Amino acid sequence: MSVKDLEKDVHTLNDFYNPNVLINLGPHHPAMHGTLRVMCRINGETIEDATCEIGYLHRAIEKLGEDKTYHQWMVYTDRLNYCSALNNNIAYAMAVENIMSISPTERCQYIRVICMELSRIIDHIVCIAANALDVGAMTVFFLLVHWREQAYTMIESMCGMRLTTTYARIGGMSYDLPDNFTERLWKFCDEIPAAIDEVEQLLNSNRIWIDRTKGVGVINKEDALNYSVTGVCLRAAGVDHDLRRDRPYYMYPELDFDVVVGSNGDVYDRYLIRMEEMRQSVKILKQLNKKIPSGPLWVNDKRVQIPEKLDVYTKMEVLIHHFKIFMEGIDVPKGEAFSCVEGPNGELGFYIVSRGGPKAWRMRVKSPSFMNFQAF
């Protein structure tokens, strides 16, 4: 067989090109988790054309928000994004408290910020680990998910649940911190940076990782703003915007942390930002852990305060009060508020229109991922 014959057998990608080859990503694809379905026409590994369909995970949560009392709806906020349930709980509690003009106690605010930063770390871990796993770096997945596990164990000790926490309550938290929490948080804060460093060493100069992330999925600054992309994706595009600094809530004005901004808007930048944000979160956790104040966890407000269990069992009036809070719900005055927090994925907003009574008139959840998917 001559060399010419051999060359004949060599095919290029173009020989295999068939415009009818379609790939259906999702809604059950492991990379999608039911959120988005994408039908792509592919040429080799390049997507030439795609259409999206969203709504497979639509669970009528906003309608339920109009049907359930403010308290009952708390459990649904867990399901908005199960990677950062704590963040959603707290953001929702904050929105209702804003309408009721309640400001949580200092201890409560500390605990809430700790929770939000923990859930930010968890969410970023899931994002980076799953991303790395999808391009074949399984080690990264195991290294990081170990720390997610540690964080979940810590959350379990706080509220008894791991994934769907329902930790926050309107006006306080369901449980106080466990006794040895501070030590556990110190241990976590001391040890996780080493893991982040190790992952960075594995990925930052990894040829495969760079090839598959640099210049991939670029969103430039103008598009990001035009498509209302928020959070990490917006910062990766070079827009210096973080609600924790720009519209601070709770303890954030007193904390020292940096907002990480990228320049290229590609997957690699988003990965770098997530890594650095985890470090910043650890920095915040350390600052908070130094000075968690003692004092009451609950606001002293009869409208929302859930009475102590012991009192419920022994005192008649308290039992009635307990019953009224849980059966009738809390009476939220007329008014509306659009309260946003910087969630791990971006701006998570709750727009609640109250017309008095225990149920919301309109419960709008402004989810960051809906906007991010649109840009996608």
Place this chain on the structure above:
Amino acid sequence: MNKTISFSSNAKFLETQSNLYTRLTEKYALDRKLETDKLNEPVLWAKNPEDAKMLVKAFMVDESTKVDFLSDLTAYDNEDGEDGEGRFVLVYQLYSITLHTRIRIKCLLGLTQQAQSLVDLFSAANWLEREVYDMYGITFANHPNLRRILMDERFSGFPLRKEYPIKQREPFRDNIDFHLGANPLQVENTIVEGTPEGEK
């Protein structure tokens, strides 16, 4: 003990926000209703959908508002008429990345009244308006692709309207016609039933 720490204690932010208020009262609130919500954010009532869009355009070029970000676009049912004449209230949540201020524009809409699409100003409005259409049945003029987005295309009714019962269900068949087992294809080299091999 109940120390309040929030952005409203930030002096610089308060100054920008009060500037914004003065500007809104002086320029835009002359013949419109200006309110504040529980977070002390301005809520401006537009006179009609065209006016709402015009306001958004004006805020985008105004130096003291500098709106460059559409945070959210939604609507709510005004069935009980508490906010005035009109079945729905359309809500624009605008944000300024540079000033960090929020402005909310609200607009009353009749049951069949058409709203103006914001897609030419913010691409983000595309899916958000589709969602509003999907949930409330509000149509938007000049929208490039006004279809249902979250619900199935065969769905009838608008689920977030107050009269829509929460327990109502509309089950659909799979929206792909191809069903395994429904129209089985003849495959060659299949063993014909009844004559298994080796039973000859």
